[in-house]
Amino acid sequence: MVNTPLAPHFKLSASLSPKSEEEGEYMSRVPYANVVGSLMYAMVCTRPDISQAVGLVSRYMHDPGKEHWKAMKWIFRYIQNTVDVGLVFEQENSQCVIRYCDSDFAGDLDKRRSTTGYVFTLAKAPVSWR
Known part of the structure; x- marks a missing residue:
């Protein structure tokens, strides 16, 4: 169960951006920027608890890697588990x-x-x- 907006084991940096052509191709099909935008909308309107996590994943919109995408999915699982929090x-x-x-x-x-x-x-x- 996910009970934090972003787990401490995520150490995101630019060094996690795609290094191989295969990973770059995979990440080009991932709607990373769209998902960041959706998270920002939720953050600004009603979810101050995800502010730090969204700020962190938004730093890598220009060249996200698979680990950045895993962090993004973690945030969504957190939101899914806390949908009744207001x-x-x-x-x-x-x-x-x-x-x-x-x-x-x-x-x-x-x-x-x-x-x-x-x-x-x-x-x-x-x-x-x-």
Whole structure:
């Protein structure tokens, strides 16, 4: 069962792009960019939990390899297993907006850049995220 948006064993980098003509031919038939677009739509509208994973797989749209595609399928299995999860707004006495942020500190294996993200919550539910 898949219970995380992306498993820690996925170490995606540009070095996983197709190296053989056969793999390149196979990946040319895979609708990678279309799937990334669909995931981004879900992420922006109702699924802040997949933001980091979608951001990671979208880095390789120009030349995805089989391991990138496996990561994409993992995200879809996660969504399939959590289809009943939704945003729940709880009634509170104070209407405070709370902000959380995080960084992976050089998590990009190719350029050694950090990825940051944030979420603003209201009534204990996300209202804005990146």
